[in-house]
Structure formats: C-alpha cells, structure tokens
Amino acid sequence: MLVALSVLLLFSSRPVCCVFQRLYCSFSDSCDCDFKPSIRDLEWDLYKNLFGQHLAQDVISEEVASFLRNKSPDRPLVLSFHGSSGTGKTLVSSMLGNHLYGSAMSSPFVHQFIPTLHFPSAKRVSHYREDLKSWVNGNLTQCGRSVFIFDEMEKMPPGLIDVLEPFLGPSHVVFRTNYRKAIYIFISTAGQEVINQLALENRQAGQEREQIKLSDLQDAIAQAVYNTKTSGLFQSSIIKQGLITRFVPFLPLTRTHVERCARSQLCQQGVCDRSDVVEAVGGDVVYSPVEGQYFSTTGCKAVSAKISFFL
Template sequence: MRPPRQMTDQDSSLSSSHTEEEEEETMEEDGGGGGGCRPMMAPAASLLGVSSTLHAVIRIKQKYQALKKRRQEMALAMGGLPGAPARTSPKIFTFDAAAAPVSCFPPRKKKRKRRVLYPYRRRRKAPREEQSPAEFCLYLLSAILFVQVYNAIENLDDHVIRYDLEGLEKTLRREVFGQQGAVEALTWHLKDFLSTYVHNRPLVLSVHGPSGVGKSHLGRLLAGHFRSVVGEALVLQYFALHHCPLEAEAPRCAQQLLSLVSEAVELGEREEKIPLFVLDEAEHMHGQILDALLGLLAPSQANQFLNAVYVILGNLGHERITRHLLRNASSHELLAPELRRHLEGRHPLWAEVNVVPLGLLERSHVTECFLDEMSREGFYPDRSHMEQLAAEMEYYPAVGGREYAVTGCKQVVAKVNLL
C-alpha cells in the first residue's frame, strides 16, 4: 500500500478556497447580500468561449465581492454597539482595492468650509517715509519769513505809537461834536499813512463843511497834537486871510509857502519824522497858492516832499452839503462823492486829495457846545439853562425828525460871554 500523501501548502490553500466558495454559495442561497445592490454582471452564456481556468477566476472574484460587501454591511451594523470588534476585509484576491464601494445612493457633496481669518497678534507699523532735505529747508524758510513779517509789523506799530494816534482819536471824539463819521475817516487816513515812513506821494485831506460845524477847531486840535509828538518846527498853520490877504501878493505868498514847506520837510527828513501842514480858509486861497500846492503833490518831487501830511480846511461846497442833508437826512455816504465832483470843477488840486465832508449840527450838538463853553468859562452847567440857550438858535425845518442849526455852534461863544 502507498503511504498517505502529506498535504502541501497548495492543497491547503485550495481546500480553504473551496470551503470559502461553499460558504459563499450557502450565503447566497440563504439570501446573502442583505438588501444591498449587486453589480450587474454579464450572463454566463457570454463566457462559453472562455477557458475553464478563467471562468473559475471570474467566479471567485464575483463571490469575493459579494462576501466583501456583506462583511462591510455587517461591520456598519455592529459599529454602533459597544465592544464590537473591528472587522477588516481579507487581503487576498484584492483586485480592485482602490475602487470605491458601490452604493445605490448618489454621493453627497461636502460643504466647503470657509477659511477663518484670524488677526495678527502683533501690530504692524506703517512704513516710515524718508524725509527729504528740501522739507527741512522749507520749514526753515517759513520760520525766517515769519520772523521778518513779525518784525515789520512791530516796526509799523512802533512808528504809529510815536504819533499817538489813539490819543488823537479820543481827543477829536471828545472835542468835535456831531462829526463822528468825519473823525473816523480822518483818523483812518492818518493811521494808514503814518504806519510807514517811505511813501510815493504825500497825504492830503480836504475837510469842508458849512459855517460853525467845527472846521477851525478841528485844525487847532490836529496842530496841537502834532506839536506835542513831533515838535513845533514840524507843524505849520497857514491862514489864507492872515498870510496873504491881497490877491496882488499871491505870487510872493506862494513862494513864501514853498520855502516854509521846504524847511519843514528837510528837518523832518533829518529827524525821520513826518511834518503836518494845516491850511485853513481854503475858500480865500488865490490861484497861485493852489498851483503851488498842486506842484508839491507831484510824484516827481524829492523824497522829503513825499513824506508830509496836508490838511486843507474850508467851506467850499457848503451849499451842496446843506442841500444834500436837507433832502436826504439819512444818506451821508453819498455826500463825499458829490462834494468831490463839485470841487474838481473849481481847481485840479481837489482831484488829488481825499475829501472829508462835515455835516450840519443838530440841536443836541448845539447843547453840547454850550455845555463845553460854559464849563470853560466857569459857569455851573444847568441843563435847563443850556437847552433854553440852544432853543434861541436858528434852525432849518425839521427833516426826518432832525433839526439842523443854521449857524452851528458859531454863536455859542458870543452868547456865553453875555451871561
């Protein structure tokens, strides 16, 4: 007898594979595969021409896929139970290991999570701009310009302070009654001209108004103030009827006036001060004198003649002033242009000057004149007595609730002297 042949590894593997095939057939007969979907395979009739070995391989593959599918379903079913052992599929005959499991349901699309951006923990500094050397030069130039302008303004203030124009304005407001507009215009021109020493033309102010409104008094106040700040030699008061009463002496008077002006301006040039010339009674000045004054205002004159202030006083055009105020009591702004046009037709001198008109005085202004004169003479200022004296003056018919005096304050001194 032959001894029994020992089982080799190949026989054992074949027997195990037959065992697994029988188990799979048994599971298929018992309804294996769960309710899962099986992949559709070609019918056996299509494989009749294939060799038996290849047919066996295909059958093994189909049964392996069915077994694998069932084990996966069992693993999913037992995955929720605690202590259930994890099942793994065998690693033999894994022809489609990379293939995805077949499912009856369409794959779900995974939602793409938005990327969460977190702020930086450290604060980033802005890039530092490089400073150009030109910027420093610009700052330095601005500082130098500011200092120069500041020094210039300080010098202007010092020059104006020398003439004490604030004190002059207070004096005029206190002493000249009813002419606040004219006082403001006069002081404005003086401040604008006296703020510097070098000029291209002299300042000429022509003050006109009816009789008794304070023209001569204004000239005396200006002359007295400038004598106190620049000296007696730099102030000239010229009265036409006193210095040149006869028309035949007009040429000589003109030359005399020019010599007086030349001496004053030369002294002012040496002392760096601006002289003042007050020319009163302009209505009595002859043509030669007006021509001489016009020559002094020419820009071609020497520098010392350009640094001077001329104040011309007179009642030229007083009819125009009176008529304008009696017709338009509230329109004092239009008085200066109208008076200027009238004076330009008289002589070309008034085309080169600044015209400052003086208006008529009201009853209240006349009362203030009585108060001032009585205080100067030492009388007790009785209000009722002053109003009684003011009522004795002659007035124009009331216009717009205002009563203008015919002679202004001209007769106030005579009436106070009779007390």
C-alpha cells in the same frame, strides 16, 4: 570806573537806539524828537469833543492811522475839510497838531496859513507862489514830518495853491527833499451847499444821520469845489491830478449838537449842572430852513459868546 559802570548798566538795561535817541533829544530840537503821535488820544478827542460828525471822525481816524503806520508812504497825506461855519473843521485841525507833536500846536513844525493874513492881495499871486513854494520846501528840508494847515481856503487867491502840486504827488524827492511824510490840511466852506442839501434830504426822509456815507459826498464835493470860483481850489490841478487823499464832509449841526457844545464848554468852566443855560443857548441860535428849523446856521461858533451872556 564808577562812571563807566553806570554807562554800562544804562546800555545793558535799555535798547541802545533808545538811549542814543534820548541823549540826542536832550539837546536837539529835531522834529523827530518832538514828533510823538498818539492815534488813540486823537480818536478819543474826536469822539468826545467833535459833535455830529460821524463821517469826519471815521475818515480822519482811519486815514491818519493808516498814514502813520506806513513807514515809507509814497505820497503825503492830503485832507480837505468842507462844510458850514462852526461845524468843527478848524477844531479838528488843532486836534491833529495836538496829538502829533509833543509841543502840540505850538510846535515849530506845524504851520498855519490864513489867506487874509498871509496872501491878502490877488494882484501879488506870482510873488506869493514863489514865497509859498520856498517856505514849504524850506520847512520840509528842516522837518519831513511837517504839517501844513491852510484855513479859509475860500478866500485863497485863485491859482496860488497849485504851486504845491510837486509836493503832493508820488515822486520820491522834490528839490532834494524827502517830502512824503508831510501832512496837508485844506479847510473851506466851499461845497457846503452839496453837504447841507444831502443832510436836509436825509432828515426830511426820516433817516438816521449816521446813514449818510462818505461815498454819497466824495465826488459831489470834489466837483463843487473844482467848479466854484471862490473855493481856492477852482479848476485846480491838485484836484485834477487826484492829489487830495480825502474830501472830508462836515455836516450841519442840529439843536442837539449845539446844546452838546454848550454843555461841554460849561463843564470846562466847572458848571456842568447848568441845564438852564444849555437850553437857553440852544433856543437862541438861528436854525434853517424856515420850514423845519433843522440845522444851526452858525454851528457851534457862537456858543461861547451865548454862554457868557446867559450865565
């Protein structure tokens, strides 16, 4: 009788669906249980820890929020990150995983691919295509909210990534799998020349960095990536069919941004007051072009090692 009364009180004080969801998730590893997106936390993380990337901050926040608000999207969210090394592309992909799943990047529903590790031989493209197709289909069957991250796309064997085309389009079902709620992230240095040139022209014209608009770069990046043999998306049907939601440019970083990276990492170590180290790191980085010394050639990538050296 006491047990029955407890159950009755439980159901009367909370929505039945929430009770069943909690009970279900207490013994299930379903991705619906682990999927706990927080757009506000993602936006804050982008604002606080991604330096010098107003375009990426705005585009990613808006696209992810819009995609997750749509309970029945007609196609997956496909974002392609482009820019020089050390500008924050991989960092942002980690932020997405961290703020979409309760178990963050360790979630079994966040999948990362690195060409040199997973697809090392250009001679085995046919084999890789079958494996990748099967892998993606299997994981989507298990979790429609799967996240697939493809890093270092410039090292991807040509023709491999197009095997994903059926999963990225507006069809409702592929291989008996509802796949429209998945997220795909491509990360590449391809297109960096176009991005860096526009940033340089903007700087030389004395304009504010924030005046650079996404519309200034979208088509130029798409064309550069499509026509670059080492882009991984060279003459890709994914681009030709317009299956990439947004090409996201990551601008080259200035000394100010590098020093902000250094200060942020020092604060994480509990030594925020070491301005001498911040200045030393900023002064030890190589900048380009030779005339002007505007942009770091390595972004924030070498900051951690330089901090260890100067501490």
